[in-house]
Amino acid sequence: MGVWLVNGKRAVNGSGELRPAAVLIEDGIIQKVVDSPEAADLTDGHTTIDCGGRLITAGLIDMHVHLRDPGYEYKEDIKSGTQSAARGGFTTIACMPNTRPVLDKPETVKYVVDKAAEAGAVRVLPYGCISIGELGRELTDFEALKNAGAIGFTDDGVGVQTAGTMKEAMRRAAALGLPIVAHCEDDSVIEGGSAVTEGEFARKHGLKGIPNESEAIHVGRDILLAEATGVHYHVCHVSTEQSVRLIRLGKASGVNVTAEVCPHHLLLSDEDIPDSMDANWKMNPPLRTPKDVEAMISAVEDGTIDIIVTDHAPHSEEEKARGMDRAPFGIVGLETAFPLMYTKFVATGRWTLPFLLEKMSKRPAELFGLNGGWLDAGAPADVTVIDLEEERAVQPEKFASKSRNTPFAGWKLQGWPVLTMVNGNVVWSELTKEGSGVHAG
Incomplete structure (x- = not known):
């Protein structure tokens, strides 16, 4: 069983233009990246994660x-x-x-x-x-x-x-x-x-x-x-x-x-x-x-x-x-x-x-000679989904870190990660909070 990241976008050229994207992951490896939702085969029994139009990147x-x-x-x-x-x-x-x-x-x-x-x-x-x-x-x-x-x-x-x-x-x-x-x-x-x-x-x-x-x-x-x-x-x-x-x-x-x-x-x-x-x-x-x-x-x-x-x-x-x-x-x-x-x-x-x-x-x-940093077939399934539109204030009291020492407390920023996947496994996600989440295909 693999995972489809669907309803996402990726930056496709130097200008930063965003285009629709879906990513298929199996056995910790990206199998394919497609540019249209229609090209994603969602009838194969894979789990799907709806990215809600957000950026998918390495x-x-x-x-x-x-x-x-x-x-x-x-x-x-x-x-x-x-x-x-x-x-x-x-x-x-x-x-x-x-x-x-x-x-x-x-x-x-x-x-x-x-x-x-x-x-x-x-x-x-x-x-x-x-x-x-x-x-x-x-x-x-x-x-x-x-x-x-x-x-x-x-x-x-x-x-x-x-x-x-x-x-x-x-x-x-x-x-x-x-x-x-x-x-x-x-x-x-x-x-x-x-x-x-x-x-x-x-x-x-x-x-x-x-x-x-x-x-x-x-x-x-x-x-x-x-x-x-x-x-x-x-x-x-x-x-x-x-x-x-x-x-x-x-x-x-x-x-x-x-x-x-x-x-x-x-x-x-x-x-x-x-x-x-x-x-x-x-x-x-x-x-x-x-x-x-x-x-x-x-x-x-x-x-x-x-x-x-x-x-x-x-x-x-x-x-x-x-x-x-x-x-x-x-x-x-x-x-x-x-x-x-x-x-x-x-x-x-x-x-x-x-x-x-x-x-x-x-x-x-x-x-540093690492196998990562690229989003394409054959790459390790280390993937981040980022909401480029979301704006929120820095709240140190909500950090996962044990420490809070930052000069940026209260700064209003946009472009917040909402899902992180390592070796094909979701290690952190906010998507389910909004109901977009994960479901079986």
């Missing part, structure tokens, strides 16, 4: 997520984090290793793989640590981490401070055909206690800011090291105009460098931070200046930045209540990412729908 992919498991399960765990991902329309997520313990041994990587297989709603791909304890000193056993299921190596949360250590890490990763995924932050140019960027908000409140060059110094260094080693070098959560310039130069020089950006660095600047010092606006990298925001947008548009990720970083309300100076960095993002991007860039006409979907599905799959 599942979204997020290559930068924090699941906090093991060790910080009060913030998030693999079950709640993958449920949050499913609600956001994501079918595959890659989780960062800065847990407790960190994912620097095969046993901890395997723990994530096994727990995700048991409790996860979506596909979970773990990264392994570059260095033992994420201390930037002794490298981990890359081959053992790969064999346990790691898809790349990162010390996300801290930058690798020594160039020699990073170069050797790149050599080892290149030999295994896996990427180095770098949190770029040079500690030597950051004054202690920084919580925001050097900009208007820092000046107004007499704060020490995190300078742009703290990120860009590592980006430039690592591009040179990537050129020397031939590794696939991927830059995490780019936030500065200087970093963009260096990445653009690296690409033009033939270096295998790719990059990601988060919705908050495309939508918010330091000038948007409220004077209340609400720590839900504290993240690392911090919100930068309006000039940096425009540089990020332009870099997405010209391909310098390849993909959009969430950097979903859950924290408890108690932790975020400590204030801007003592609260941990990070915000949640899985359940708001697509509506934020669609409302800001597609609904306003700046981007086309296929362009956004490429950055959030097709391109991540291409960069």
Whole structure:
């Protein structure tokens, strides 16, 4: 028995034109995509899901997520984090290793793989640590981490401070055909206690800011090291105009460098931070200046930045209540990412729908060698249905995530996922609430 997704639409060309579509799924694989309801054979006994004229697309992919498991399960765990991902329309997520313990041994990587297989709603791909304890000193056993299921190596949360250590890490990763995924932050140019960027908000409140060059110094260094080693070098959560310039130069020089950006660095600047010092606006990298925001947008548009990720970083309300100076960095993002991007860039006409979907599905799959990101016969049945017309406010209290730390509470957005399917199985759906739902054919 298979499933027909009927009465849907799909984007068929670069302009984002929507045409009728129905999708047949059997044994976890898309068997066919047809452009008219009449072409769907609904007499074959398959279950049908009526999409009510909504968009059907390949599942979204997020290559930068924090699941906090093991060790910080009060913030998030693999079950709640993958449920949050499913609600956001994501079918595959890659989780960062800065847990407790960190994912620097095969046993901890395997723990994530096994727990995700048991409790996860979506596909979970773990990264392994570059260095033992994420201390930037002794490298981990890359081959053992790969064999346990790691898809790349990162010390996300801290930058690798020594160039020699990073170069050797790149050599080892290149030999295994896996990427180095770098949190770029040079500690030597950051004054202690920084919580925001050097900009208007820092000046107004007499704060020490995190300078742009703290990120860009590592980006430039690592591009040179990537050129020397031939590794696939991927830059995490780019936030500065200087970093963009260096990445653009690296690409033009033939270096295998790719990059990601988060919705908050495309939508918010330091000038948007409220004077209340609400720590839900504290993240690392911090919100930068309006000039940096425009540089990020332009870099997405010209391909310098390849993909959009969430950097979903859950924290408890108690932790975020400590204030801007003592609260941990990070915000949640899985359940708001697509509506934020669609409302800001597609609904306003700046981007086309296929362009956004490429950055959030097709391109991540291409960069990291994943079997996904496309909607056609033979593709894995990882599918998302999105209501492009529905407008609603962001309500953190209704998140599937255990955490509520977002600066976007109350924002009215459109383009909300309503159904997520992984390997041909519905892992989350709102369609039945409206009576369109599922029925036997």
